[in-house]
Amino acid sequence: MPESLAIDCQDLVKKFTDVVAVNGLDLSVKTGECFGLLGPNGAGKTTTIEILEGLQEPDSGTVRVLGSTWRDHPHRLRQRIGLSLQETQFHEKWTVIETLRLFRSVFGDGIDPEELLLEVELVEKRDSRVGKLSGGQKQRLAVACALAGKPELLFLDEPTTGLDPQSRLRLWDQITRFQKNGGTILLTTHYMDEAERLCDRVAVVDHGKVIALGTPAELISTLPGANVIEVASDPRLSEETLRKVPGVREVQVREDAAVLVVGSLVESVPALLSAIESAGSRLVNLRTHRATLEDVFVHLTGRHLRDA
Amino acid sequence: MRESPRSPLLELTLLRAKEFLREPEAVFWTFAFPVLLALALGFAFREKPPDKLPIAVEAGSGAAETAASLARSEFLSSVVLEREEALAALRRGKVAMIVRVESSQPVFIFDPTRPDARAARLEAGDALERAAGREDRLKPSIETVREPGARYIDFLMPGLLGLNLMGTGMWGIGFSIVTARSKKLLKRLVATPMRKSHYLFAQILARLLFLTGEVVVLVGFGWLVFGVAVRGSLLVLAVTCLMGAMSFAGIGLLVASRANTIEAVSGWMNLVMLPMWVFSGVFFSSERFPEALQPAIGALPLTAVNQALRAVINEGASLGAVSGQLAILAVWGAVSFAIALWIFRWK
Numbered sequence: 001m002p003e004s005l006a007i008d009c010q011d012l013v014k015k016f017t018d019v020v021a022v023n024g025l026d027l028s029v030k031t032g033e034c035f036g037l038l039g040p041n042g043a044g045k046t047t048t049i050e051i052l053e054g055l056q057e058p059d060s061g062t063v064r065v066l067g068s069t070w071r072d073h074p075h076r077l078r079q080r081i082g083l084s085l086q087e088t089q090f091h092e093k094w095t096v097i098e099t100l101r102l103f104r105s106v107f108g109d110g111i112d113p114e115e116l117l118l119e120v121e122l123v124e125k126r127d128s129r130v131g132k133l134s135g136g137q138k139q140r141l142a143v144a145c146a147l148a149g150k151p152e153l154l155f156l157d158e159p160t161t162g163l164d165p166q167s168r169l170r171l172w173d174q175i176t177r178f179q180k181n182g183g184t185i186l187l188t189t190h191y192m193d194e195a196e197r198l199c200d201r202v203a204v205v206d207h208g209k210v211i212a213l214g215t216p217a218e219l220i221s222t223l224p225g226a227n228v229i230e231v232a233s234d235p236r237l238s239e240e241t242l243r244k245v246p247g248v249r250e251v252q253v254r255e256d257a258a259v260l261v262v263g264s265l266v267e268s269v270p271a272l273l274s275a276i277e278s279a280g281s282r283l284v285n286l287r288t289h290r291a292t293l294e295d296v297f298v299h300l301t302g303r304h305l306r307d308a
Numbered sequence: 309m310r311e312s313p314r315s316p317l318l319e320l321t322l323l324r325a326k327e328f329l330r331e332p333e334a335v336f337w338t339f340a341f342p343v344l345l346a347l348a349l350g351f352a353f354r355e356k357p358p359d360k361l362p363i364a365v366e367a368g369s370g371a372a373e374t375a376a377s378l379a380r381s382e383f384l385s386s387v388v389l390e391r392e393e394a395l396a397a398l399r400r401g402k403v404a405m406i407v408r409v410e411s412s413q414p415v416f417i418f419d420p421t422r423p424d425a426r427a428a429r430l431e432a433g434d435a436l437e438r439a440a441g442r443e444d445r446l447k448p449s450i451e452t453v454r455e456p457g458a459r460y461i462d463f464l465m466p467g468l469l470g471l472n473l474m475g476t477g478m479w480g481i482g483f484s485i486v487t488a489r490s491k492k493l494l495k496r497l498v499a500t501p502m503r504k505s506h507y508l509f510a511q512i513l514a515r516l517l518f519l520t521g522e523v524v525v526l527v528g529f530g531w532l533v534f535g536v537a538v539r540g541s542l543l544v545l546a547v548t549c550l551m552g553a554m555s556f557a558g559i560g561l562l563v564a565s566r567a568n569t570i571e572a573v574s575g576w577m578n579l580v581m582l583p584m585w586v587f588s589g590v591f592f593s594s595e596r597f598p599e600a601l602q603p604a605i606g607a608l609p610l611t612a613v614n615q616a617l618r619a620v621i622n623e624g625a626s627l628g629a630v631s632g633q634l635a636i637l638a639v640w641g642a643v644s645f646a647i648a649l650w651i652f653r654w655k
């Protein structure tokens with residue numbers, strides 16, 4: 001395998017008693033890349049990432065991480081990766097610094113625990129018991145533990161869930177710095193802004209399969225238009241009427257509003273307003289935004305990322 | 309001032325030790341409980357001068373002299389009562405026997421199925437004969453045996469120490485591991501290059517740190533409060549405790565190696581410990597069980613610990629003399645650690 005791939009897996013399958021969590025998933029992450037896995041709840045992101053981390057065995061499929069397999073070199077691989085689980089649990093009776101010291105101690109090379117504290121801004125909490133930390137502080141501790149062994153490859157499962165905006169920005173900075181220093185990152189997230197901002201490439205996962213892959217810009221450009229209009233009127237216009245509005249490329253009717261993908265706002269918005277008027281309907285709400293990964297997801301699955 | 313990291317084994321051991329100290333209940337059950345138990349049992353079975361057997365004398369002519377003659381025996385006490393009162397006292401067990409004087413001859417009224425009544429009858433007969441002027445032809449001299457080391461408390465203290473080694477070893481390790489597993493702490497740890505054997509071995513090492521405290525507290529308590537002296541060498545005692553603790557720590561690991569909940573591990577712990585509570589001779593000698601069971605009983609780790617501790621504490625046995633028991637402990641410890649490492653469930 002060329003060393004330029006940090007992760008390469010093919011045809012991964014993982015079944016649980018009542019569900020196929022991963023269903024023939026292929027993924028390759030290049031060295032030095034920040035790669036994002038997106039998908040709704042239950043899509044199979046955590047299962048996939050844990051298989052890649054060597055924490056779960058796939059039912060079938062091949063996995064290569066940093067050029068070797070979990071079967072051949074488990075210990076050496078563990079030395080070279082860092083990770084945070086979706087809900088990393090630490091011992092509540094240990095203090096923050098004790099936890100970091102332990103994680104540091106199991107790696108041959110690593111970052112000094114005091115330095116890690118600074119890095120994730122937990123200096124004031126140095127001697128607090130982990131059980132007394134807030135959710136976001138625990139999350140930051142999890143990231144510090146992920147970094148403790150100076151990994152080449154970092155797995156972060158929903159690293160920013162539960163963080164306040166400031167901490168989230170800070171973590172983005174850390175990830176960017178880690179990448180600048182040559183590290184590779186595989187992360188999962190439900191936040192599209194995060195994926196667009198951080199990730200070189202993303203894979204959209206649904207029902208255990210990759211349903212779209214590319215840079216955020218590439219994925220957005222697969223949409224039939226670059227802009228999105230959300231419109232609500234009383235009474236509603238039929239889907240058919242909406243499709244006839246000039247410039248409308250795609251229509252999705254949701255409970256609260258209709259979502260239109262359009263090429264140009266200048267063309268479609270006035271036409272939409274006059275269509276509403278001529279139908280004798282009253283405009284209730286109108287919003288527009290540039291197309292995002294979220295719209296890509298809705299386009300691909302007809303569902304939203306967070307409430308699918 | 310960057311410090312170089314300590315070894316993971318040391319880190320894990322220290323953390324496990326701190327974890328324990330930060331759990332006040334665990335500290336109580338490990339240190340204070342055995343002392344309280346020893347205190348309660350020690351007082352319940354403390355040495356008293358042998359009780360005098362109480363005898364009632366029915367009121368009437370000659371009663372006072374008879375009562376006085378009886379009371380001259382060092383094993384008897386006497387009281388003069390009306391007939392009805394005397395019978396009531398006998399029924400209630402307040403006196404062992406009634407003596408009635410009928411035409412200058414004593415009548416003994418007692419229940420021969422009661423051992424104390426039979427003893428009272430013999431002693432009273434002797435006392436009255438002597439009072440009537442009998443000369444004893446034999447003069448047996450009496451040696452009282454009340455040696456330290458032969459009392460119940462001397463038997464009990466080593467047993468309690470053994471029981472404590474088993475309890476703290478198994479519960480301490482079992483709970484700590486199952487908690488870590490059920491809260492998914494293990495899952496995060498096995499995602500690091502930590503050696504699994506380090507984690508398990510640290511549990512045992514941390515146990516040994518507290519062992520010293522436990523042993524010193526219990527042995528010191530027995531010595532200061534009940535005068536239970538360690539006749540053998542302290543070194544042999546230390547080695548015996550160490551082997552016992554390692555052995556039970558290994559068994560604790562094994563019992564906890566797959567359980568997912570505290571309830572499950574508690575059940576298994578009790579199941580494993582129950583036969584030892586019953587058979588291993590903590591409160592009474594295990595030799596009371598049938599001969600056919602003895603080999604099996606002797607192979608139990610708690611029996612081995614108790615036998616070795618009693619030999620060292622009560623009889624001053626040498627290391628060689630307890631080597632058989634130590635070998636049994638070593639086998640239990642090593643085999644259970646190896647199996648635990650093999651079948652351990654990390655998630």
Ligand SMILES: Nc1ncnc2c1ncn2[C@@H]1O[C@H](COP(=O)(O)OP(=O)(O)OP(=O)(O)O)[C@@H](O)[C@H]1O
Pocket residue numbers: 016017019020021039040041042043044045046047048086
């Ligand atoms: N240990 C397990 N036993 C049984 N089913 C499981 C197990 N782990 C995951 N699943 C199921 O597999 C599917 C995929 O779960 P997974 O955790 O990988 O989803 P996810 O994409 O990470 O979701 P989320 O965004 O909510 O974290 C779900 O239907 C889940 O219920």
Ligand SMILES: [Mg+2]
Pocket residue numbers: 045046047086157
């Ligand atoms: Mg997940």
